[in-house]
Amino acid sequence: MNPLKRIKTLAISNCKSxxxxxxxxxxxxxxxxxxxxxxxxxxxxxxxxxxxxxxYRFTQALNSFLFMRSLGLNPTVHQWNHLxxxxxxxxxxxxxxxxxxxxxxxxxxxxxxxxxxxxxxxCKMRMLDMALEVARDGEADVVSYNTxxxxxxxxxxxxxxxxxxxxMFKRGVGMNTISCNTLLKGxxxxxxxxESESLMNMFVCWGIGRDIVGFNTLLSGHCKLKAMDEAxxxxxxxxxxxxSPDVVTYNTLFHGFCRVxxxxxxxxxxxxxxxxxxxxxxxYTTFIGGYCKRKQLDKACLFYKEMVTxxxxPDVVTYxxxxxxxxxxxxxxxGYSLFRRMEKMGITANHVSYSTIIDTLFKSGKPxxxxxxxxxxxxRGIILDLVSHTILLDGLFKTGMVDxxxxxxxxxxxxxxxxxxxxxxxxxxxxxxxxxxxxxELALSEMQNRSICRTVVTYSSIICGYVRNGMLDMAVxxxxxxxDEHVFPNIxxxxxxxxxxxxxxxxxxxxxxxxxxxxxxxxxxxxxxDVLYNGLRKNGSMKxxxxxxxxxLEKGLPLDCVNYTSLMDGLFKQGKIEDAFKLELLMKNLVxxxxxxxxxxNCHCLLGESxxxxxxxxxxxxxxxxxxxxxxNILISAHCKEKKLDEALELFHEMNSTGLMxxxxxxxxxxxxLSQHGNLTKAVDLLNEMAVAGFCPSPSTHRKVLLAxxxxxxxxSILQLHEQMVQMGLRPDRAVYNALIHVLCTLGxxxxxxxxxxxxxGKGIAGDTMTFNALILGHCRSGHLDKAFDTxxxxxLVGVTPNIATYNSLLGxxxxxxxxxxxxxxxxxxxxxxxxxxxxxxxxxxxxxxKISDKKKSVLFYCxxxxxxxxxxxxxxxxLISNFANVGMMTPAKELLNELQKRxxxxxxxxxxxxxxxxxxxxxxxxxxxxxKEMGEKGFVPAASTNRSIARFFARPGKKxxxxxxxSKMYNVKDx
DNA sequence: ATAGGGTTAG
Numbered sequence: 003m004n005p006l007k008r009i010k011t012l013a014i015s016n017c018k019s020x021x022x023x024x025x026x027x028x029x030x031x032x033x034x035x036x037x038x039x040x041x042x043x044x045x046x047x048x049x050x051x052x053x054x055x056x057x058y059r060f061t062q063a064l065n066s067f068l069f070m071r072s073l074g075l076n077p078t079v080h081q082w083n084h085l086x087x088x089x090x091x092x093x094x095x096x097x098x099x100x101x102x103x104x105x106x107x108x109x110x111x112x113x114x115x116x117x118x119x120x121x122x123x124x125c126k127m128r129m130l131d132m133a134l135e136v137a138r139d140g141e142a143d144v145v146s147y148n149t150x151x152x153x154x155x156x157x158x159x160x161x162x163x164x165x166x167x168x169x170m171f172k173r174g175v176g177m178n179t180i181s182c183n184t185l186l187k188g189x190x191x192x193x194x195x196x197e198s199e200s201l202m203n204m205f206v207c208w209g210i211g212r213d214i215v216g217f218n219t220l221l222s223g224h225c226k227l228k229a230m231d232e233a234x235x236x237x238x239x240x241x242x243x244x245x246s247p248d249v250v251t252y253n254t255l256f257h258g259f260c261r262v263x264x265x266x267x268x269x270x271x272x273x274x275x276x277x278x279x280x281x282x283x284x285x286y287t288t289f290i291g292g293y294c295k296r297k298q299l300d301k302a303c304l305f306y307k308e309m310v311t312x313x314x315x316p317d318v319v320t321y322x323x324x325x326x327x328x329x330x331x332x333x334x335x336x337g338y339s340l341f342r343r344m345e346k347m348g349i350t351a352n353h354v355s356y357s358t359i360i361d362t363l364f365k366s367g368k369p370x371x372x373x374x375x376x377x378x379x380x381x382r383g384i385i386l387d388l389v390s391h392t393i394l395l396d397g398l399f400k401t402g403m404v405d406x407x408x409x410x411x412x413x414x415x416x417x418x419x420x421x422x423x424x425x426x427x428x429x430x431x432x433x434x435x436x437x438x439x440x441x442x443e444l445a446l447s448e449m450q451n452r453s454i455c456r457t458v459v460t461y462s463s464i465i466c467g468y469v470r471n472g473m474l475d476m477a478v479x480x481x482x483x484x485x486d487e488h489v490f491p492n493i494x495x496x497x498x499x500x501x502x503x504x505x506x507x508x509x510x511x512x513x514x515x516x517x518x519x520x521x522x523x524x525x526x527x528x529x530x531x532d533v534l535y536n537g538l539r540k541n542g543s544m545k546x547x548x549x550x551x552x553x554x555l556e557k558g559l560p561l562d563c564v565n566y567t568s569l570m571d572g573l574f575k576q577g578k579i580e581d582a583f584k585l586e587l588l589m590k591n592l593v594x595x596x597x598x599x600x601x602x603x604n605c606h607c608l609l610g611e612s613x614x615x616x617x618x619x620x621x622x623x624x625x626x627x628x629x630x631x632x633x634x635n636i637l638i639s640a641h642c643k644e645k646k647l648d649e650a651l652e653l654f655h656e657m658n659s660t661g662l663m664x665x666x667x668x669x670x671x672x673x674x675x676l677s678q679h680g681n682l683t684k685a686v687d688l689l690n691e692m693a694v695a696g697f698c699p700s701p702s703t704h705r706k707v708l709l710a711x712x713x714x715x716x717x718x719s720i721l722q723l724h725e726q727m728v729q730m731g732l733r734p735d736r737a738v739y740n741a742l743i744h745v746l747c748t749l750g751x752x753x754x755x756x757x758x759x760x761x762x763x764g765k766g767i768a769g770d771t772m773t774f775n776a777l778i779l780g781h782c783r784s785g786h787l788d789k790a791f792d793t794x795x796x797x798x799l800v801g802v803t804p805n806i807a808t809y810n811s812l813l814g815x816x817x818x819x820x821x822x823x824x825x826x827x828x829x830x831x832x833x834x835x836x837x838x839x840x841x842x843x844x845x846x847x848x849x850x851x852x853k854i855s856d857k858k859k860s861v862l863f864y865c866x867x868x869x870x871x872x873x874x875x876x877x878x879x880x881x882l883i884s885n886f887a888n889v890g891m892m893t894p895a896k897e898l899l900n901e902l903q904k905r906x907x908x909x910x911x912x913x914x915x916x917x918x919x920x921x922x923x924x925x926x927x928x929x930x931x932x933x934x935k936e937m938g939e940k941g942f943v944p945a946a947s948t949n950r951s952i953a954r955f956f957a958r959p960g961k962k963x964x965x966x967x968x969x970s971k972m973y974n975v976k977d978x
Numbered sequence: 979a980t981a982g983g984g985t986t987a988g
Contacts, residue, residue, distance in 0.1 A: 086979095087979070090979085091979095114979090115979060116979090117979095118979045118980075119979055121979090122979065122980075144980080145979055146979090147980085148979095148980040148981075149979075150980095151981095152980060152981075178980090178981095179981075180980055181980085181981085182981080183981035183982070184980070184981050185981090186981080186982090187981065187982075213981095213982095214982080215981055215982045216981080216982080217982085218981095218982040218983070219981075219982045220982090221983090222982065222983070225983095248982095248983095249983080250982055250983045251982090251983080252983085253982095253983040253984065254982075254983050255983095256983085256984090257983065257984070260984095282983095282984095283984080284983055284984045285983085285984080286984085287984040287985070288983075288984050288985095289984090290985090291984060291985055292984095294985090317985095318985080319985045320984080320985075321985085322984095322986070323984075323985045323986095325985085325986095326985065326986065352985090354985050354986045355985080355986080356986090357985095357986045357987075358985075358986050359986095360986090361986070361987065387986090388987085389987050390986075390987080391987090392986090392987040393986070395987085395988095396988065397987095423988075424987050424988050425987080425988080426988085427987090427988035428988050430988085431988065432988095457988080459988050460988075463988075
């Protein structure tokens with residue numbers, strides 16, 4: 003039985019016997035009959051409490067203490083002091099003041115030891131005022147003051163700490179080496195190396211010599227600043243003073259070399275010196291940790307083996323380092339099983355081991371395992387430190403649990419912790435990713451106010467936040483600010499900003515940054531290559547993109563799957579399909595991931611090869627890769643575009659059945675696709691499902707759904723569906739209102755459109771050109787020209803600039819009403835505003851004048867139109883031709899027919915009708931027969947009016963019937 | 979009881 007269990011069993015049986023023994027209960031214990039028995043009980047309780055404390059069973063420890071007090075047991079001063087010490091050392095620091103006051107209740111005499119522990123506890127809780135009060139207000143010795151000095155140093159208040167030396171002198175409390183060494187550490191922690199050396203000299207003057215601990219502290223200070231030459235120099239001067247380096251000295255040096263990545267130097271030193279100093283567990287752990295951080299697990303394992311064969315037992319720190327190494331190199335399972343094996347070996351996991359596992363679980367997205375581990379940690383009563391809390395904060399933000407993360411931050415501040423730059427950086431990064439830029443800015447200024455240093459990661463995080471929100475100016479401001487503070491941008495900073503500039507289409511700025519980065523001596527890595535390649539190609543500089551990529555490949559920069567994915571996308575979209583395929587073969591060395599396959603599938607979809615895309619989809623599944631939401635979305639979207647709606651739906655159901663929950667994008671794609679291709683019923687069903695799932699339609703989906711209503715003449719559904727989509731969370735912005743107004747107007751529902759327009763204005767959203775255009779078009783289509791012109795005037799009045807579409811609507815409306823004089827006037831107005839007619843305008847002008855039989859003007863505009871490079875529609879040609887054909891001018895009609903064919907247009911059914919009627923008018927049987935034949939060959943059927951013309955002009959008395967017979971034989975025309 | 983070295987976070 004292990005000691006804990008034994009004591010527990012003992013405790014329970016003792017408590018039971020105490021509580022339920024024959025005679026009258028609690029009274030008996032409050033006044034224990036024999037003093038020796040009382041002594042026995044209290045010493046028993048003290049042991050029990052201390053055992054609980056050493057196993058971090060804080061609740062039980064506290065309950066036992068309270069129970070002991072309630073029984074009126076009174077331990078000796080020695081026992082009390084020891085208890086106090088254990089409370090302070092175990093982590094249950096917050097109870098120290100209470101235990102101390104209980105102690106004072108029992109033993110009023112002065113107790114310097116207890117006071118010093120109390121000072122220490124107050125220091126740990128950052129209650130420096132209280133600590134100082136205890137030290138000043140009564141008996142104090144060098145330990146009391148050293149502890150206070152330590153407390154102030156530990157809170158970054160070195161200057162105040164140095165100040166206590168004179169107070170000690172005044173009170174006649176002698177200083178010792180520990181006073182010196184404590185201050186040394188405080189100064190070193192602030193990077194004040196010069197000051198710490200002067201302090202050391204000062205103490206020497208006072209007759210307090212420097213010792214190995216002081217030297218080691220100084221050495222550690224140099225190592226933390228990565229000043230390894232100075233560190234080595236210090237070891238030499240130490241030897242010069244007759245102090246030989248010890249295991250701590252070497253461990254400090256090894257760690258220093260590990261930190262600067264010179265593990266070989268550390269190892270060399272170890273090989274030469276190890277017989278002299280005797281490596282211990284910390285020595286080996288330093289190397290194991292160093293190699294794990296560099297992901298050289300094989301080397302780490304070698305050290306582990308050497309450690310074990312040397313008979314040095316690995317401890318929880320050693321295992322935590324190894325677990326971290328495994329987890330960080332992607333071997334989560336191995337890391338976790340080592341975590342469990344360590345426990346079986348009797349080494350209890352501490353907050354670091356747990357934090358490592360929790361960090362990994364957060365980052366690899368394993369929520370179930372995460373909650374199990376967290377539960378276990380709570381049950382074991384493991385106390386989290388600032389780092390553990392930061393891990394939680396970061397993990398919660400990264401998994402989108404913003405509120406929980408903010409709670410953790412509040413919790414950190416409410417505990418005795420002072421958030422450091424890691425905490426604040428995680429907070430800033432998290433708030434940026436949650437699009438809370440104001441919050442991020444607030445955190446940054448809080449850091450400044452609290453004088454917490456901002457690192458390159460801090461600034462890069464907020465730069466990333468600005469970039470993601472398109473606020474490049476702010477991002478650049480931060481970049482300048484950091485440079486002013488001598489925090490220099492690193493490759494991540496440059497990468498983020500370059501990416502931002504490229505995404506905003508600001509190619510030059512991005513390339514300038516690249517130049518700057520190279521000038522700063524930072525070499526491009528695979529991330530930079532990806533940003534450059536994608537940025538350049540997506541901004542139309544394919545050649546430059548390829549040049550840079552080729553250069554990087556020649557330089558031997560190892561590219562990864564992500565780079566190849568971009569490359570494949572680039573080659574495909576350039577039409578270099580063969581090369582892209584070759585690339586896929588090249589990839590055989592690298593393992594393609596889901597995203598690579600997604601791009602590959604998408605490329606085939608872009609070529610309209612959904613069949614090919616699907617077979618790659620199967621290949622991917624055979625490779626053991628699970629398609630994700632994006633994979634399905636690419637396929638669903640492609641099938642929708644090819645109007646294969648059933649297959650698209652099938653894919654959607656397949657996704658559901660494999661347990662992949664559809665996301666907002668999936669729903670939007672499918673609802674949009676179904677709407678665009680006429681299946682409004684299914685689209686609406688899905689929209690309802692989407693609402694239940696809590697997703698919001700995109701503005702584009704909104705537009706597609708409404709357009710479908712309009713195309714299917716389902717006017718009644720438009721407003722209702724619009725309302726529904728707004729209920730689902732669609733923000734009714736200007737674009738959304740424009741879509742709604744446009745759809746209502748195309749259906750001629752201008753009154754409803756006007757109501758919507760007013761609602762929009764009521765919400766403070768002003769109409770833009772699109773809004774007014776939709777309304778004007780609506781009024782024109784429904785023949786309310788006056789309203790159309792009222793709207794136009796209103797548009798000009800509120801300062802919205804009309805564009806060519808505005809005028810085309812108005813011109814079209816006037817033209818349809820035959821008001822050609824006004825057309826000409828408006829045309830001039832338009833041209834005066836610097837707007838040139840486009841193809842649509844010309845079609846309106848040509849056909850408008852033709853319709854009122856103004857042959858001269860219509861031909862004039864026709865010539866101008868053609869001269870300006872616009873091709874009239876077949877409809878315009880028809881109006882123009884009929885203008886001539888109707889009055890028997892068949893020569894120009896014929897010429898126009900030739901012209902339209904020269905321009906790549908083909909006559910349609912109406913063209914033939916017009917021409918046949920024209921020739922009939924002239925009784926030209928040959929032409930009529932020829933055209934009828936040609937028309938028939940093209941599968942056109944003459945209109946009833948054409949047949950009547952033929953009949954009218956060809957029918958001589960008695961032959962009308964014959965003509966009709968002929969016609970019906972040729973075309974199966976029932977009636978003439 | 980107070981001072982130096984190893985593991986975790988952005």
